[in-house]
Amino acid sequence: MKLIEVPAVDFDLAITLNSGQVFHWEKVGTGFCGAIGDRAVYVEQCGNVLRAKMEVGALRRRGQQREEMPRPTTTATTPELVHHYFALDHPLAEICASFPRDPIMNAARDFCQGLRIIRQPRWECLATFICSSMKQVAHIRQISRALRQRFGEKKEVCGQEVFSFPPADRLAETTENELRKCGLGYRAENLLTTAKRVALRKVTLDSWNALSDAELREQLCDLPGVGAKVANCVMLFGYERIKAFPIDIWIERVLREKYFPRNRKVTSAGLAEFAANYFGAHGGYAQQYLFHHARMTGKRRRQGRIRRCRARRALGMTQGAGCFILPL
DNA sequence: CTCCAGGGATGAT
DNA sequence: ATCATCCATGGA
Numbered sequence: 001m002k003l004i005e006v007p008a009v010d011f012d013l014a015i016t017l018n019s020g021q022v023f024h025w026e027k028v029g030t031g032f033c034g035a036i037g038d039r040a041v042y043v044e045q046c047g048n049v050l051r052a053k054m055e056v057g058a059l060r061r062r063g064q065q066r067e068e069m070p071r072p073t074t075t076a077t078t079p080e081l082v083h084h085y086f087a088l089d090h091p092l093a094e095i096c097a098s099f100p101r102d103p104i105m106n107a108a109r110d111f112c113q114g115l116r117i118i119r120q121p122r123w124e125c126l127a128t129f130i131c132s133s134m135k136q137v138a139h140i141r142q143i144s145r146a147l148r149q150r151f152g153e154k155k156e157v158c159g160q161e162v163f164s165f166p167p168a169d170r171l172a173e174t175t176e177n178e179l180r181k182c183g184l185g186y187r188a189e190n191l192l193t194t195a196k197r198v199a200l201r202k203v204t205l206d207s208w209n210a211l212s213d214a215e216l217r218e219q220l221c222d223l224p225g226v227g228a229k230v231a232n233c234v235m236l237f238g239y240e241r242i243k244a245f246p247i248d249i250w251i252e253r254v255l256r257e258k259y260f261p262r263n264r265k266v267t268s269a270g271l272a273e274f275a276a277n278y279f280g281a282h283g284g285y286a287q288q289y290l291f292h293h294a295r296m297t298g299k300r301r302r303q304g305r306i307r308r309c310r311a312r313r314a315l316g317m318t319q320g321a322g323c324f325i326l327p328l
Numbered sequence: 329c330t331c332c333a334g335g336g337a338t339g340a341t
Numbered sequence: 342a343t344c345a346t347c348c349a350t351g352g353a
Contacts, residue, residue: 134348138337185334190350227350249348300339300347 001157006050006082010092012114013045019115019292020137021237023128023144024165033160035148036085037121040155040162043082052082055157087116095242095282104258105286108293115292117236117285122205123198124165125238130191130225131184132233137295139183146182147171172199190225197223205238213241228272236284245275245283250294 017025017032025034031044031051040055076084083089092114099105131143148163151170155162171179172195179188197203203223208216216239220231232246247255252271259274260266266274279286 130350132348133350134334136337136348139335139348142336180334183335186332187334187350225350229349247349252349 001053002056002078003051003053004079004082006052006079006088007048008045008050008086008088009048010114011045011048011050011086011088011116012112013043013050013086015112015115015292016086016118019112019288020295021233021288022118022120023132023137023141024148026160028158028160033157033162035155035162035164036081037124038153038155038164039081040157040160040164041082042158042160050082050086052078053157054078054081055155055162085119087118090116092116095285098280098282099286099289100278100280104254104290108286108289111293111296112289115289117240117242117288119240120237121165122234122238123168126194126205126220126223126226126234127165127168127171127191129230129233129237130194130223131187133187133225133227133230143183147179150178150182168195168198171195187225190223193224194226209239213243216241217244232284236287242282242284243276243280245272245279245287247272247275247287248291250291250298251275251287253298254290254294 013032017034022034025032028042029044031042033040033042035041036054041052042054043050043052045051096109099109127147128140128144131147132140135143144165145163148165151166151174152163153166155164171191174192176188176192179192182188184191194203198205203219208219211219213235216235217228217231220226220234221228226234229246229248232244235241235244236246245251247268252268255271255275256264256266259278260271275283275287
């Protein structure tokens, strides 16, 4: 066990890990336990310093004998690994200064000081976000944990069990039914198919890093279970494409209610185009700030939408005829 | 266009 | 405690 300290200015560990970009870190004491790639890590923040402990023990495949492999020697030294994962090299002050100046963005920027977009391993990021579709954060965390416990490698740090995320070839050799046991539902087939493509080298995630944003998005959307939103998440969190602007329900609400309050007819495509132009070169960062701020302070949509729709149908109303019933 | 798949957390009642 | 709603992909 190795204890290290890493300088970390302009950084808030808790906000970063709880902002819906990564789903496997667990609060333990004053810090968090998780994994950076295959390394089990405990990390806590003391002012402008991160204190991290990392397990350097032998690998062991859970529930399955596997020939003893030599410990993979990481090229990065441990402080560099932490520094790189948490993107402590991103010029956060510059990035935040590039956000548009408007009341919504200002509030989000103030609320999320120290939030960074971290660098996630590509496969782990892609697989996790395939599992995220039509799921809420709490669910995604459960799925991530189930996949890791069932198919990942068990590690330990600070007396805590930590499981690494299973590589594609490990998931490729399982079955849809096994994946469904992890709570994936219909996403199991998507994840399995994608894992097989990666395992068989039909898809080479690392080589995709050379592609342009548009080409990368196109390739990602070609994978089953990957639509525009998931593709943008993977671009942002796995490929450091800082301009990628994922639009989920929270962001869509913010855009509609705060930026288009008098225009309920603006389309989703219209919102996406607006966001790409308005939030600038670091749009992905702006999106993460808006997302976290909205989730922490905003409220979910009030109930009754379905009931109203049913009521409208029952009244024999057609599309749009019932607009006057809609809230606001 | 609509509906559905799966399912634990969440909020309203 | 019960119950409807949430979530944002892909296929019918």
